[in-house]
Amino acid sequence: MDLERMILQGVSRPTIPKREFLLTEFGAIADGKSDCTDVFKRLIKVVSDLGGGRIVIPAGEYLTGPIHIKSNIELHLQSGAIIRFIQDPDRYLPVVLTRFEGMELYNYSPMIYANDQENIAITGEGTLDGQSDNNHWWFYKGKVEFGWREGLPEQSADVKLLHRMAREQIPVKDRIFGPGHYLRPSFIQFYNCRNVMIEGITVVRSPMWCIHPVMCKNVIVRNVTIQSRGPNNDGINPESCSYVLIENCRFDTGDDSIAIKSGKNEDGRRINIPSEYILIRHNLVQSKDSHGGIVIGSEMSGGVRNVLAYGNLLINPERALRIKTNTTRGGIIENIFFIDNVAVNLSQEAVIIDSLYDNEVGDHPPIIRKINVKHFKCVNAECGIVVRAAKECRVESITLEDSHFLSVKTALCLENVEQMIIHQSTFNNFSINHLVVSGNLSSL
Structure with missing residues (x-):
């Protein structure tokens, strides 16, 4: 379709100079214990001073703190290569x-990070291991199932503080977290970069x-496996972000598998950069732990x-397509086009x-419009289609076409929809040739 062609015209592989540098020739020891x-x-x-190139990590285990990638550099993990990240938060300062x-702030460095760079890549068949667990990073969430117990620090006070800073428009340079605070970093974060590729690798045990x-x-x-x-x-x-291609990836995640975002509340409106194409x-x-597939x-x-998702297989997540917002956003x-996707065994809404x-x-209140679900097949879900709209929020031009839901307990539940076609x-054995809904519809 036209949108797919438009997106593909805007994405291309980064340009990396064709010269290679072997990590072990520069003193790295692949024993999983030596600090690299x-x-x-x-x-x-x-490599940066020379104008860029490919850094090759051969088979073995490498222990390291944060890796900050520069322009024109590719980090290439050969088969059997594992980079394990040091568990001490102070090493991410x-x-x-x-x-x-x-919300913007200054915080612990992501494990792999780049800021204002271009032509950067992480490729290969190796593994990136964040080594996060119930004793490292995860307990900051403040939940017992992730290792928190009475007397341990957790993130809730810092989340409230960051919200207040954003709401009061405190300059970002003054939003200093890190030591004495408990906001977990992302694993891989490229910030304000151009021409980025992550291909082939496996990612496990992320802080967040x-x-x-x-x-x-x-x-x-592309071709990335995430097990975290x-x-x-x-x-x-x-x-x-704009002009993004996510394809042929495998997800076993503890939260949403693919989640498109564009900033939160005051900070999102201040920066005002959409995610598109x-x-x-x-x-x-x-994954049964995935709250939503897309x-x-x-x-x-x-x-x-301008988002197109097609040809995806969603097995066991809570939901297939989830759009979530509220009147603070x-x-x-x-x-949004959700086309030719298949979902099986969903514990919540399809x-x-x-x-x-x-x-x-x-x-x-946000505006939600022109959401198109077409040629969608779903087998076994708690609900088929659910729309929960605040009265102040416009939800309009929602289209469901040539889609089929089998073994759903509740077919439709629509609240304050301005227009849905x-x-x-079909829902179970009930067929709808053409129906236009405005307002509420409890179920079929």
């Missing part, structure tokens, strides 16, 4: 400019969001538009559009 942090730093500087749940490009243009994530079931362990979170195709989601929000105050979600997410109420679709 300084080797990575020195080699990245050498000094703080860097980042985002936490859609796994792959998190922010304000990037031209991003490819910690708290808020989203798989891929393009945030305020995003193609999601031929991916496999297979998700938009909830941090979407900069807007999300503002912003517009529009031109498709949900929810502008009452988290029951937060404010003065910035259902055409040539």
